[in-house]
Amino acid sequence: MAKTASSATPVYPLECRDLQRHLGEEETRVHVLRGVSLTLEPGTLHAVVGPSGCGKSTLLYILGLLDSPESGTLLIGGQEVGSLPDFELSQKRNELLGFIFQFHFLLQDFTAIENVIIPMRKLNQLPYEDMRERAAELLDAVGLGNKLDRPSRHLSGGEQQRVAIARALANDPQVILADEPTGNLDTANSDRVFALLRGLVKDQQKGLLLVTHNQQIANACDCVHHMRDGVIERTQHN
Amino acid sequence: MPPAIHIALRFITSRKRSLALSLLGVCFGVAFFVLTQAQTQGFERFFIQTILSSSGAIVITDRFQLAYSGFESGEDAAFVGSSSQQRRKFYDGITNPNQLMRVIRQFSNVRACAPVAQGSVTLRSTLHTEITRAFGIDLPLHLRATGLREQVISGSLEEFRTLPYSVLIGELLAQRLQVQAGETISIIGTDGTSKSFRVAGIFRSGVNAIDEQRTYFHINILQELLEKPQLVSMIMVSLRDPDRAPELATHFENLFFHRAKSWQERERGNLQVFFALRLSAGITVALVILLAGFGIFNILTMSVLEKVREIAILRSMGYQRNDISAVFLWQGFVVATLGSALGAVAGVLMTYGVSKIPLRVRGILYADSFIVHWSVSHYVYATLIAFLSVILASYFPARRAANLAPVDTLRGSGQ
Numbered sequence: 001m002a003k004t005a006s007s008a009t010p011v012y013p014l015e016c017r018d019l020q021r022h023l024g025e026e027e028t029r030v031h032v033l034r035g036v037s038l039t040l041e042p043g044t045l046h047a048v049v050g051p052s053g054c055g056k057s058t059l060l061y062i063l064g065l066l067d068s069p070e071s072g073t074l075l076i077g078g079q080e081v082g083s084l085p086d087f088e089l090s091q092k093r094n095e096l097l098g099f100i101f102q103f104h105f106l107l108q109d110f111t112a113i114e115n116v117i118i119p120m121r122k123l124n125q126l127p128y129e130d131m132r133e134r135a136a137e138l139l140d141a142v143g144l145g146n147k148l149d150r151p152s153r154h155l156s157g158g159e160q161q162r163v164a165i166a167r168a169l170a171n172d173p174q175v176i177l178a179d180e181p182t183g184n185l186d187t188a189n190s191d192r193v194f195a196l197l198r199g200l201v202k203d204q205q206k207g208l209l210l211v212t213h214n215q216q217i218a219n220a221c222d223c224v225h226h227m228r229d230g231v232i233e234r235t236q237h238n
Numbered sequence: 239m240p241p242a243i244h245i246a247l248r249f250i251t252s253r254k255r256s257l258a259l260s261l262l263g264v265c266f267g268v269a270f271f272v273l274t275q276a277q278t279q280g281f282e283r284f285f286i287q288t289i290l291s292s293s294g295a296i297v298i299t300d301r302f303q304l305a306y307s308g309f310e311s312g313e314d315a316a317f318v319g320s321s322s323q324q325r326r327k328f329y330d331g332i333t334n335p336n337q338l339m340r341v342i343r344q345f346s347n348v349r350a351c352a353p354v355a356q357g358s359v360t361l362r363s364t365l366h367t368e369i370t371r372a373f374g375i376d377l378p379l380h381l382r383a384t385g386l387r388e389q390v391i392s393g394s395l396e397e398f399r400t401l402p403y404s405v406l407i408g409e410l411l412a413q414r415l416q417v418q419a420g421e422t423i424s425i426i427g428t429d430g431t432s433k434s435f436r437v438a439g440i441f442r443s444g445v446n447a448i449d450e451q452r453t454y455f456h457i458n459i460l461q462e463l464l465e466k467p468q469l470v471s472m473i474m475v476s477l478r479d480p481d482r483a484p485e486l487a488t489h490f491e492n493l494f495f496h497r498a499k500s501w502q503e504r505e506r507g508n509l510q511v512f513f514a515l516r517l518s519a520g521i522t523v524a525l526v527i528l529l530a531g532f533g534i535f536n537i538l539t540m541s542v543l544e545k546v547r548e549i550a551i552l553r554s555m556g557y558q559r560n561d562i563s564a565v566f567l568w569q570g571f572v573v574a575t576l577g578s579a580l581g582a583v584a585g586v587l588m589t590y591g592v593s594k595i596p597l598r599v600r601g602i603l604y605a606d607s608f609i610v611h612w613s614v615s616h617y618v619y620a621t622l623i624a625f626l627s628v629i630l631a632s633y634f635p636a637r638r639a640a641n642l643a644p645v646d647t648l649r650g651s652g653q
């Protein structure tokens with residue numbers, strides 16, 4: 001399901017130019033993003049770091065098509081998505097994006113494997129048995145192969161986060177966006193998950209952008225964008 | 239299974255108490271609707287059946303002439319009418335009854351018709367004397383046009399058929415006279431002479447007004463008693479489709495120039511009482527179903543509020559507004575389906591139970607227990623109303639869920 005394109009101009013998994021966004025109303029209105037631009041090349045891992053409130057999460061939601069910028073350009077797989085209607089944005093999220101939230105956000109009424117299958121059911125490109133097989137493989141890859149049918153509410157915080165990571169990868173997205181993906185994991189699992197993500201990005205030429213406070217994770221990425229007060233102050237290439 | 243249904247089923251079964259409350263509301267509404275319809279229609283239909291069995295769907299009586307200007311009244315005629323209705327001059331009884339019945343039988347909706355001579359005679363038993371409304375009938379024709387055969391509760395129709403000087407007496411009248419089938423009573427004719435008649439049978443129509451006043455004679459014998467050898471006071475008409483009686487009665491009036499009354503017109507007062515009862519029951523049931531709808535609305539609204547985070551997660555995974563809306567509409571659909579099914583079963587049981595409750599009814603009908611009417615249409619209407627109510631109750635929470643902005647939830651969420 002990896003999406004590739006070949007043309008004279010390079011096509012990036014994700015690209016944004018001069019994103020602007022305010023939050024709040026009247027006197028509480030804050031200029032959160034002040035012209036953010038970045039490009040995710042295929043097969044690269046990008047980290048966004050910065051103090052709380054600098055606009056990292058807002059940037060992530062906009063790049064994840066969950067929020068809209070007031071101005072600027074956003075391209076996914078080379079296609080401008082800023083003016084797409086809501087249902088097409090939903091389709092893009094389902095097909096092209098995998099989102100890992102800071103707080104795992106699982107559906108508590110479903111089992112681990114069902115949580116991973118849910119985005120696949122929406123995409124509806126595989127028979128149910130194949131969906132189940134793929135979900136089991138993903139859960140096995142994050143170390144939960146023995147807890148497939150456990151209700152998600154009975155999993156520990158770290159286990160739930162790993163289910164959320166498997167779920168983000170379910171539809172083999174072109175772009176993976178993550179908000180503190182390893183924040184709830186111990187060192188061993190953190191390393192394991194990061195290695196999994198890194199392997200996927202490198203092998204399948206995906207793009208990954210993660211927001212983190214973990215300097216070790218950031219340093220393991222190809223690019224680190226340092227944000228402050230709604231702008232990327234500098235980008236460090238590792 | 240579409241993902242929206244899968245998610246809806248999981249959401250709804252994970253909140254068992256809310257599901258039980260919703261189901262209870264719909265189930266109760268449907269069962270109550272079925273029960274009230276079965277009861278009110280049961281009594282109403284039984285009453286209508288009683289009326290049709292006793293007097294037919296249409297009764298044709300006096301001949302009339304339209305009163306034109308310069309018209310003068312004859313000595314045996316009377317004018318009736320109003321400014322909105324053309325005045326008519328009426329003559330007692332049927333003119334050319336056999337010819338009229340031949341024409342009446344040509345109508346496809348007519349099942350049978352029978353002539354009746356009517357008058358007042360005095361009945362005298364050893365203990366009492368009563369004035370009765372005597373109905374002179376042609377037994378074979380009358381049995382085809384009415385339900386007299388089923389109304390005889392003692393004695394025999396065969397004896398009535400074979401004995402010219404025999405009568406069938408209404409149950410309440412027989413009680414007042416203290417006579418039983420097989421006994422002899424005296425009938426005093428218009429000339430004051432007394433003749434002995436055998437009580438061939440006692441009948442019960444179920445309508446007090448009939449059972450305490452009516453006596454059946456052979457038509458030629460009554461004509462002889464009343465000294466009116468050609469008298470035919472009315473023709474009772476039985477129809478295949480009694481609901482169409484008013485149209486046919488109007489047609490008969492225009493065609494035969496005889497007064498023709500449908501059972502709906504004759505029993506307007508009683509039918510209005512039944513209609514009022516049905517309306518009252520309908521309002522009560524509508525309130526019950528409305529309350530159930532409000533309950534489901536509240537439960538689903540609460541569900542939307544509780545599932546705000548799940549909705550945001552689903553949206554972040556690519557589920558569209560329509561999918562989210564469908565998740566909540568499907569929950570309503572499941573409640574409506576299960577609730578209606580359970581309600582239908584409860585309706586059957588409650589209706590059966592009520593039909594066994596002893597209830598002595600005398601007056602306009604005769605019953606010893608609750609009369610219920612079993613009809614699939616009650617269950618269909620109850621289900622339709624339940625679905626309408628539940629889908630409406632689900633629509634607004636579903637729309638609210640679909641319009642939630644996921645980013646607002648995700649920004650404000652944490653654990």
